[in-house]
Amino acid sequence: MNTILTSDPLLVVRDSDAEKRLDLLKKALAANEVVPYLGPGLLRLGSAETPVPPTPEAVAAALNAHARAPSKIRTNMWSVAQFIEQRRHRRTLQSWMAEIFGAPVAPSVLHAWLATLPLSLIVxxxxxxxxxxxxxxxxxxxxxxxxxxxxxxxxxxIWTKTYDLSGREVELAPAAKTVLYTPHGSLRPAANFLVSDSDYVEVLTEIDIQTPIPEVVKERRTDRGFFFIGCRFDDQMLRIYARQIMKRSHGPHFAVLDAEMLTRNERRFLAASAITVVDLPTREATALLVPSDIGADGSQGHRAASSNFCCR
Known part of the structure; x- marks a missing residue:
């Protein structure tokens, strides 16, 4: 049996069922029926060594190399960042984060393929x-x-800022074909980082009523599900954001994860959010998703055909 309903109850698909589900997800992505939600685990698609930190714990370690935080918070990115902001100033924290993420990162073949698709929304x-x-x-x-x-x-x-791909700040254009939503900020173009505890105080106060979530995201998620890849949910902050971003979306939802590695809190979150786990390594799932004739630049002819994605 390749589909398992666990005692959580968490639905996990494995082996041939996982491959069939990924084939449907591939078609759903090409047909703009699902929202890809990308995590730092995709940094490891190129090689085991990554040019920038691939986890919050790795960011915490990099920040500790600049200013050693107390041992009880040393592995918590958000708390270490708060310690630096309080002791050294916000500008120092922002400068160090820009340095930590300053190395060039080549997009993976998955990023390149997604960039060619007619997706309304990417997170x-x-x-x-x-x-x-x-x-x-x-x-x-x-x-x-x-x-x-x-x-x-x-x-x-002000909760968000909008940029075009040249780095110019612009008014949000509802007619944009694709909206890339980076809820925690990004290195480019302006080194916007939500990273310290204080960054999230007001956001978390308002996020349950959806105020920090852009209207365009609320609109474009309504009739779609979410597909999580490269993500973990082993911290409460990550779970809160994922839950609120997918709130009131149509579903169904899927996540590529190693089911054996899931923490108890992750299992509870996934089960409560009705997210089906596709139990495959990220690299293997990517190989199944991305067409074999995709170029390094993501070029490939494709048709947006219906995937019957909403039919489990």
Whole structure:
């Protein structure tokens, strides 16, 4: 049996069922029926060694190399960032984060392929800007990026800023074919980082009523499901954001994850959110998703055919 309903109850698909599900997801992505939600695990698609930190714990370690935080918070990215902001100033934290994520990161073949698809909405939950770079490499002019921004540098009710792919700040154009949403900010184009505890205080106060979520994201998620790849949910902050971004979306939802590695809290979150686990390594899932004739630049002819994605 390749589909298992666990005692959580968490639905896990394995082996041939996982491959069939990924084939449907491939078609759903090409038909703009699902929203890809990308995590830092995609950095490891190129090689085991990554040019920038691939986890919050790795960011915490990099920040500790600049200013050693107390041992009880040393592995928590958000707390270490808060420690630096309080002791050294916000500008110092922002400068160090820009340095930590400053190394060039080549988009993976998955990013390159997604950049060619007629997707209404893409969520990138890490700071490295790989998805932005992949979209820019296509030469597309019908894309805008909506980034979460810290309130520390702003006056008034500002939760996000919008940029075109050249890096120019623009008004949000509802007619944009693709909206790239980076809820935690990104290195490019303006080194916007939501990273410290204080960055999230007001966001988490308002996020349950959806105020920090851009209207264009709320509109475009309504009749779609979410597909999580390269993501973990082993921290409460990550679970809160994923839950609120997918709130009131149509579903169904899927996540590529190693079922054996899931924490108890992850299992509870996935089960409560009705997210089906596709139990495959990210690299193997990517190989099944991305067409074999895809070029390094993501070029490939494709047709947006219906996938019957909503039919389980």
């Amino acid at each position: 990138d939950s890490w700071y490295d800007g790989s998805m932005r770079a992949a979209l820019a490499e296509t030469g597309r002019t019908d894309v805008v990026e909506v980034q979460g921004v810290t309130r520390a540098n702003e006056f008034g009710d």
